[in-house]
Amino acid sequence: MSRRAVQSRIARAAEELFVAKGFEETTVDEIAAAVGMSQRSFFRYFASKDEVVLDSLERLGEELTARLEARPADEPEWDSLRHSFASVVDRLSDPEARDHDRAIHGIVNASPRLLAAYLGRLDRLQGSLSELLLDRAARNPGGETDPVVLRALVGGAFACLQAAMHHCGVEPEVFGPCLDRTMAALRPAGASA
Amino acid sequence: MSRRAVQSRIARAAEELFVAKGFEETTVDEIAAAVGMSQRSFFRYFASKDEVVLDSLERLGEELTARLEARPADEPEWDSLRHSFASVVDRLSDPEARDHDRAIHGIVNASPRLLAAYLGRLDRLQGSLSELLLDRAARNPGGETDPVVLRALVGGAFACLQAAMHHCGVEPEVFGPCLDRTMAALRPAGASA
DNA sequence: CGGAAAGTGTCAGTGACTGTCAATCATTGC
DNA sequence: GCAATGATTGACAGTCACTGACACTTTCCG
Numbered sequence: 201m202s203r204r205a206v207q208s209r210i211a212r213a214a215e216e217l218f219v220a221k222g223f224e225e226t227t228v229d230e231i232a233a234a235v236g237m238s239q240r241s242f243f244r245y246f247a248s249k250d251e252v253v254l255d256s257l258e259r260l261g262e263e264l265t266a267r268l269e270a271r272p273a274d275e276p277e278w279d280s281l282r283h284s285f286a287s288v289v290d291r292l293s294d295p296e297a298r299d300h301d302r303a304i305h306g307i308v309n310a311s312p313r314l315l316a317a318y319l320g321r322l323d324r325l326q327g328s329l330s331e332l333l334l335d336r337a338a339r340n341p342g343g344e345t346d347p348v349v350l351r352a353l354v355g356g357a358f359a360c361l362q363a364a365m366h367h368c369g370v371e372p373e374v375f376g377p378c379l380d381r382t383m384a385a386l387r388p389a390g391a392s393a
Numbered sequence: 394m395s396r397r398a399v400q401s402r403i404a405r406a407a408e409e410l411f412v413a414k415g416f417e418e419t420t421v422d423e424i425a426a427a428v429g430m431s432q433r434s435f436f437r438y439f440a441s442k443d444e445v446v447l448d449s450l451e452r453l454g455e456e457l458t459a460r461l462e463a464r465p466a467d468e469p470e471w472d473s474l475r476h477s478f479a480s481v482v483d484r485l486s487d488p489e490a491r492d493h494d495r496a497i498h499g500i501v502n503a504s505p506r507l508l509a510a511y512l513g514r515l516d517r518l519q520g521s522l523s524e525l526l527l528d529r530a531a532r533n534p535g536g537e538t539d540p541v542v543l544r545a546l547v548g549g550a551f552a553c554l555q556a557a558m559h560h561c562g563v564e565p566e567v568f569g570p571c572l573d574r575t576m577a578a579l580r581p582a583g584a585s586a
Numbered sequence: 587c588g589g590a591a592a593g594t595g596t597c598a599g600t601g602a603c604t605g606t607c608a609a610t611c612a613t614t615g616c
Numbered sequence: 617g618c619a620a621t622g623a624t625t626g627a628c629a630g631t632c633a634c635t636g637a638c639a640c641t642t643t644c645c646g
Contacts, residue, residue: 227600227601227602228601228602228603229601237625237626238625238626238627239602239603239626240603240604240625240626240627240628241624241625241626243602243603243604244624244625247603248602248603249602249603312513315513315516316509316510316512316513317509319509319512319513319516320505320508320509320512323508323512344578346574346578347560348556348557348560348561348571348574348575349556349574349575349578349579351552351555351556351559351560352549352552352553352555352556352557352575352578352579353552353578353579354552355548355549355551355552355553355555355556356545356548356549356552356553356579358548358552359544359545359546359547359548359549359551359552360545360548360549362544362545362548363541363542363544363545363548364541364545366544367540367541367544368541378541381539381541381542382541382542382545383545385537385539385542385545385546385581385583386542386545386546386549386581387581387582388578388579388580388581388582389580389581389582390578420631420632420633421632421633421634422632430594430595431594431595431596432633432634433594433595433596433597433634433635434593434594434595436633436634436635437593437594440634441633441634442633442634
């Protein structure tokens, strides 16, 4: 069985336990027992207990990066980001993925420690997206070339995403328009060019 | 000796060790020994090892809140936030505080775990500032009354603050203008009213 | 003086995580 | 077929953050 498949089995079992008992209240020993392996082996597939929950989020980051790279280089950064976020909305149309994300969302929000780790990941993702846009601007005229402004711009776009997700939940019918409305309201004055 | 004074003594000793050996590499036992107390007593003054570093940041949050409350209620939110952030710049003019903040900044950025905890704190602070502004808008016409947009707005302003701090360091002469430039660039198109 | 309250040390325990070693199992070269 | 090899695993021991329980001292207040 492939590494990815084992990770997936562990993650499924772990999330079930997390939903049932809470994240902090579930021990790694219990997770390992649920998949029928030693605690030591659990840590060979996930570097930490946090990782089990945040791993699925990692792939979302990769997809987001890919979508952003695919946007036309002369598009305003704000619009490129908004279109990349739309991929998140798309993902939520698959009912299975939606249920899963809802569960993850609940687990993360219930544990300050996990929430912090999640925000740490988001921060690094924002950093890498900023560099991506910085490279793009260097090759194309009209783009934002100030790394500080660019980093803040990406941060602002993610603030919209986070706010919309937090307040509107994961129902795509509600979440989509909510994100559009928020990003329209926050659109930087100078970014319409 | 007051509780606050003891905390301060612990924090000073701990930060010295963190700078010398790194955060993860310093054990709580070592910190406790450095102040001459048992490990158990250390945890009576700080809930966790993280807390020692993040505690000083907590007070900055309180000051920021106070400054924001003091701004005129009819001022655009973006400007109120920028003026509140200026208090952070002011704080950096005290050379002693600046050195301290520089040290903290270095420690936090060197440890992903601490960075995550720091971002978690910032997130909660942003939440409470959003509520503050929401209340203010309810009492005054012209303010932003949509909680989602407001939360994103605060997030965007903090993204500017973070980006400026990260890229420009803690030299007030550089940091101040950098923050102004970034917040001017990110100013929402609809927030000029 | 006496007794409550607050602060502290000690000790034992839990849970996340790591290093190590030996056994197992699949792969590869002969 | 078979032995050498490398990867995967379990078992065990150890570290470190953190917690609960209890006993002891100091301080404060009547």
